[in-house]
Amino acid sequence: MGRRIRLSSRSLAFLVVAATALVAASHARAQIVFEPPRISDGGGMCTDLVVGDFDSDGVPDAIVSHFFFAPQPFPSFLRGLRDGGFAAPVTIPFATNRHVQAAADFDEDGELDVVTLDWTTPEVAVAPGDGRGGFGTPVVLTGIPFTAPSGLDTADFDADGHLDLVIQYTHLQIKPGGVVVAFGRGDGSFDPPIVVFAFPLGPFVEGVHSARAGDINGDGLPDIVVTSQPQPPVFLSNGDRTFTNVPCSGCYGFTDAFELADLNGDGRDDAVTTSSALLAQPSGAFGPPQPLATGLVPNRVALGDFDGDGVVDAAISRNGVPESFSTLETAGDVLVLRGLGDGTFQQPGVVVSHVPQPRGLAAADADLDGRPDLVVAEMRDAGDSLRVLLNHTYGVGSHFLDLGGALGGSNGYPIQLASGTLVAGQPFAFKLASGPPSGVAYHIVGLAALDAPFKGGTLIPFPHLINGPFPLTPAGALTLAGNWPAGGSGLTLWVQFWMPNGGGPAGFVASSGVRASVP
DSSP: OOEEEEOOHHHHHHHHHHTTTOOOOOOOOOOOOBOSOEEEOOOSSEEEEEEEOSSSSSSOEEEEEEOTTSSSOSOEEEOBOSSSOBOOOEEOOOOTTOEEEEEEOSSOSSSOEEEEEOTTSSOEEEEOBOSSSOBOOOEEOOOOOOSEEEEEEEEOTTSSSSOEEEEEEEOBTTBOOEEEEEOBOSSSOBOOOEEEEEOOSOSOOOSOOOEEEEOSSSSSSOEEEEOSSSSOSEEEEOSSSOEEEOOOTTOOOOOSOEEEEOSSSSSSOEEEESSEEEOBOTTSOBOOOEEOOOOSEEEEEEEEOTTSSSSOEEEEEEEOOOSSHHHHHHOOEEEEEEEOSSSOEEEEEEEEOOOOSEEEEEEEOTTSSSSOEEEEEEOSSSSOOEEEEOBOOOOTTOSEEEEEOOBOBTTBOOEEEEEEOOOTTSEEEEEEESOOTTOEEEEEEESSEEEEEETTEEEEEOOSEEEEEEEOOTTSOEEEEEEOOSOOTTOEEEEEEEEEOTTSTTSEEEOOEEEEEOO
16 A cells, blocks of 8 residues: 555564553444545546446446547446456447436346436436347437426335336426326336426426435335425325325425435435435424534435444535536545434544545445445546545454544545554554655554643644654555554554644644553
């Protein structure tokens, strides 16, 4: 990962001898940890991202759609490579401006099909997948009385065993919009769409326009939630191809991108937007928004159990506020918030840097290690516009615990990744990424947690031992490695990298802290 330095066993032996009888406890919560982004060629100017196994090899693939004036206006298929990377993009010869919005098996042949829309026409179409990464001619849905499709999702709304489609059409100043459902027949075709709701003509509502399916009232039937309209956002399925719009005094102005999942284990799907969490009520309405401290300009949401504790966590892609094209190229990150199981999230979250202008965001196990990773598509006119954030969260039973506390600077937020068993004579490593380029780093090791304000951040370990300075690579990377010394069973260490850097609040930056427990 970077410059590799063998850590002196004398330094570690000093701590082991000095603290054999000292066993400290920490009540800090585990943090979710992601490795620095792994870059692939996304084709440039990416907007929408759909992840699924389109070639039936057991590895998640990606389909990326591009901005309408991009040099390559057709969607791109990227084959997953099992290691978290993707092969070069291959053009899918759909019509120009068709954006892939969802994937599901509509013709029930065991292969994923895709749904596309073109917001400049009324057309929504389903293209059958061949199970090898290719797609047949899209079949266009007809009989829809609206003009600008803006978002869609799929579910079995009438419980007949076949997947259906819900589509939201944006209302423009002189053209109405609404919510439409097309009921699937199981062979890739659909019954004539029905209008669930027609939006009244009026001023265009700013914000993201989308639709999602989820069980909001816990009756076992998927319901519909939509954004950016003046009416309540929830339409409960009655199971007979009709829907009921539920009053919801606390959740009007649903104008952010959002996803649905059960956050508190009550059997009802809640909503997580880019700025708030809303818990579903037994009536099918949402409770009042609970703000999330997302900062910057939040864009998309992905949900998943990133730390393996059985609770839903949230990832939010964020853009900077560009003042020039050069800023547009570099600003952006992903904020990850750990779910607490009661519908709230641990804040502040973990920031993953070096994700310029993220748009599409999806959770998938890209490296097949059993943990969900994050795939991000970027709105940049560059080939390296698809990034994978591999999940490095320390699982239950690990000897390591990430404590957060990173302090960002000129090279984003430094990341500390620990590995090894901490068994005597066995290899271990503490790796640093995103430190100051060609700078130096000090590795601070403590026998107890200090958690004190320092240089604009938090010094997590008590500074019993300071190793360094160690030179960093031009990328700001460093690996401290060696074989773990004998003795010290039951010892607990707190470790953190600190680095001089003019981009930090007080001339320093720091990695996240890690607690290491010797078995």
